[in-house]
Amino acid sequence: MAETAAKPRHGLVAFGCVGIVAAMLGASYAAVPLYNLFCRVTGYGGTTQVASAAPSGALERTVQIRFDGNVAPGLGWRFEPETRTMTVRIGETKLALYRAKNVSDRPLTGTASxxxxxxxxxxxxxxxxxxxxxxxxxxxxxxxxxxVAFFVDPSIAENRELDDIREITLSYTFFPVKEPKSASRTVADRPKS
Incomplete structure (x- = not known):
């Protein structure tokens, strides 16, 4: 009698273990997108925000923006800012340019972090x-x-912990893309400068 009662319990334990493994596997796949979403929403780790409109006004307070550009190993590009520093008023929209050059003998696709x-x-x-x-x-x-068109949000003035910030560094690193997405910008669809 004890042997027949143990069989349903073993099945229940096995089902529970499979469920836990499936939940952990699902969590591991969701971890990266959820972490990226968290970083974009909170600015955690220096993640910048994406805005659809510029602020209506600028403050008198200024901050110096430093620009940095890097290329990861495996991507045959040169990449650097055209201007190393720029002083901007908080809330003022500015445009900065980076220059990229493919120094290899084949087409290369990169993505920037x-x-x-x-x-x-x-x-x-x-x-x-x-x-x-x-x-x-x-x-x-x-x-x-x-x-890159950017601004420093005027709400930074409300965060008293950041009153001493006088310089912000914007840094990019280009990484090689193994299989480019079809939506990549190519020479044919870039605006003429």
Whole structure:
């Protein structure tokens, strides 16, 4: 009698274990998108914000923006800011340009990761337009300007912990893309400069 009662319990334990494994597997797949969403919403780790409109006014307070550009190993590009620093008023929309050149003998596609430092300013650094929103494909020897339109949100003035911030660094690193998405910008569909 004890043997027949144990069989349903073993099945229940096995079903519970499979359920736990499935839940852990699902959580591991959801972790990266959820972490990225958390970073975009909170500015955690220096993640910048994406804005659909600029603020209506600017403050007198200024901050110096430093620009940094890097290329990860495996991507045959040169990538750097055209201007190293820029002084902006809080709430003022500005345009910065980065220059990228494919120094290889074949088309290469890259995607940019980005952040700002100090990290706590990420929640206030907003981009209206950026080359980093899409993959970029450059033909051999091709050299282009890559714009980023941005502002520092005036609400930073409400955070007294950031009153001493006088400089923000915007940093990009381009990484190679193994299989470009079809939506990548190519030479044919880029605006003429």
């Amino acid at each position: 980005y952040n700002v430092s100090p990290n706590q300013t990420g929640a206030y650094f907003s981009k209206l337009q950026c080359f980093c929103f899409t993959e970029q494909t450059l033909q051999p020897g091709e050299e282009i300007d890559m714009p």
